[in-house]
Amino acid sequence: MAVRDILVVPNPVLKQVSKPVERVDDSIRALMDDMLETMYAAPGIGLAAIQIGVPLRVIVMDLAGQDEEPQPRYFVNPEILEDVDELQPWEEGCLSVPDYYEEVERPRRVKIRYLDYHGKEVVEWAEGLYGVCIQHEMDHLNGVLFIDHLSRLKRQRAIRKVQKALREKETEKV
Numbered sequence: 001m002a003v004r005d006i007l008v009v010p011n012p013v014l015k016q017v018s019k020p021v022e023r024v025d026d027s028i029r030a031l032m033d034d035m036l037e038t039m040y041a042a043p044g045i046g047l048a049a050i051q052i053g054v055p056l057r058v059i060v061m062d063l064a065g066q067d068e069e070p071q072p073r074y075f076v077n078p079e080i081l082e083d084v085d086e087l088q089p090w091e092e093g094c095l096s097v098p099d100y101y102e103e104v105e106r107p108r109r110v111k112i113r114y115l116d117y118h119g120k121e122v123v124e125w126a127e128g129l130y131g132v133c134i135q136h137e138m139d140h141l142n143g144v145l146f147i148d149h150l151s152r153l154k155r156q157r158a159i160r161k162v163q164k165a166l167r168e169k170e171t172e173k174v
């Protein structure tokens, strides 16, 4: 297992549409193991493969609280089968848009279908933090960031803030 670098805006790779996985084999499981280790190290509660530069439709997640046992979850080729009209606002962040948080509205519940760590098909409803996180991650698989749901002004402000923080980090190293 290895901790991989997480791409940040405005890296154009993050805008790519990721490709479906043909077979959940050992190489895909090794990728998910690396993604999970990278997510825990960030720290975060979700991660899409494109965030470490791999354009495959793979997501990992762990919504367990700090005082709970880890509950890793793996999603290969996830699809949204149904959603509801009711929208819910949620303050979101993103490991690819560090230290920027804004409210985003998404459907309150979504019915999803995916393949698990062993390639077994799962169909279930997701709501609450699970519903928000899976929609946020599935956006990544389509090259969409949560800031793309914001106004142009807020999106530009977010990108400028991340770039300024990266410049300051570079000057500190000198």
Ligand code: K2U
Pocket (backbone or CB within 6 Å): 043, 044, 045, 046, 047, 048, 091, 092, 093, 094, 095, 096, 132, 133, 136, 137, 140
């Ligand atoms: O895609 C990512 O960068 C992972 C996000 C997942 C996430 C986004 C929005 C709402 C919930 C989860 C990161 O984990 S951002 C860090 C974070 C951690 C806890 C709660 C919210 C955001």
Ligand code: ZN
Pocket (backbone or CB within 6 Å): 093, 094, 095, 096, 136, 140, 146
């Ligand atoms: Zn994100």
